[in-house]
Amino acid sequence: MRTIAVIARKGGSGKTTLATHLALAAHLRGRQAMLADADPQRSSTEVLRLRQIPGPQVVETAGPKLFALKVAALRDGVETLVIDTPAGPETEVCHAIVLAELSLVVVRPTYLDLVMAVRTVEILHRLGRPGLIVLNQAPFSRAGAEPPPVRKALDALKLLHTPIAPVIIRARMAYQEALSMGLSVEELTPPGPAAQEIDQLWSAVEDRMAGRL
Numbered sequence: 001m002r003t004i005a006v007i008a009r010k011g012g013s014g015k016t017t018l019a020t021h022l023a024l025a026a027h028l029r030g031r032q033a034m035l036a037d038a039d040p041q042r043s044s045t046e047v048l049r050l051r052q053i054p055g056p057q058v059v060e061t062a063g064p065k066l067f068a069l070k071v072a073a074l075r076d077g078v079e080t081l082v083i084d085t086p087a088g089p090e091t092e093v094c095h096a097i098v099l100a101e102l103s104l105v106v107v108r109p110t111y112l113d114l115v116m117a118v119r120t121v122e123i124l125h126r127l128g129r130p131g132l133i134v135l136n137q138a139p140f141s142r143a144g145a146e147p148p149p150v151r152k153a154l155d156a157l158k159l160l161h162t163p164i165a166p167v168i169i170r171a172r173m174a175y176q177e178a179l180s181m182g183l184s185v186e187e188l189t190p191p192g193p194a195a196q197e198i199d200q201l202w203s204a205v206e207d208r209m210a211g212r213l
């Protein structure tokens with residue numbers, strides 16, 4: 001079983017958006033997928049409840065309960081377990097980090113997100129756990145050139161000694177529209193640019209877990 005924690009010490013960076021999309025990506029690729037919603041706000045539970053067709057199982061949980069949940073998921077044949085975490089207390093997030101093969105660190109290209117990303121990556125390093133950074137809600141590139149906030153963010157993130165996903169997730173209405181129906185952008189707008197981003201993010205996560213990134 002693959003366990004992926006989606007983390008960021010900053011609210012609103014896109015943890016729930018990417019956690020639900022990764023769980024849906026696993027499901028759409030034929031894996032038995034479970035989304036563990038460890039955020040008391042229960043946003044990913046709300047999102048997947050809107051789904052009218054079969055999808056990943058979603059379980060409401062909390063940091064200290066994650067170990068028992070992982071054991072149960074393993075026993076039940078779950079192949080991909082995605083953990084959506086709260087922005088809040090470090091201890092809550094640490095439970096997810098230690099149980100995951102990989103922690104996906106979600107960062108927007110803003111100063112405050114970058115400051116918090118440094119702290120999040122520090123936790124990963126302290127715990128000796130692997131991470132993958134992904135830039136989310138990024139403005140669009142123009143004529144192939146990244147806008148200054150994206151360039152600055154990438155330069156700063158390179159200093160953190162943690163791989164950065166080769167795909168940048170842009171700010172797109174498709175993500176919000178899809179989740180308002182409990183769908184992935186891979187279902188709502190295939191083969192559009194958002195769907196391609198999620199496919200590339202899925203590949204980056206697999207590559208990182210296989211040690212290729």
Ligand SMILES: Nc1ncnc2c1ncn2[C@@H]1O[C@H](COP(=O)(O)OP(=O)(O)O)[C@@H](O)[C@H]1O
Nearest residue numbers: 011012013014015016017137170171172175176
């Ligand atoms: N790539 C994106 N494009 C457009 N909107 C996004 C994107 N990622 C997140 N959002 C929006 O930003 C807000 C916060 O995202 P969310 O996933 O709930 O963050 P978090 O779980 O980290 O608090 C939501 O309204 C969500 O729809």
Ligand SMILES: [Mg+2]
Nearest residue numbers: 015016039043
């Ligand atoms: Mg959330």
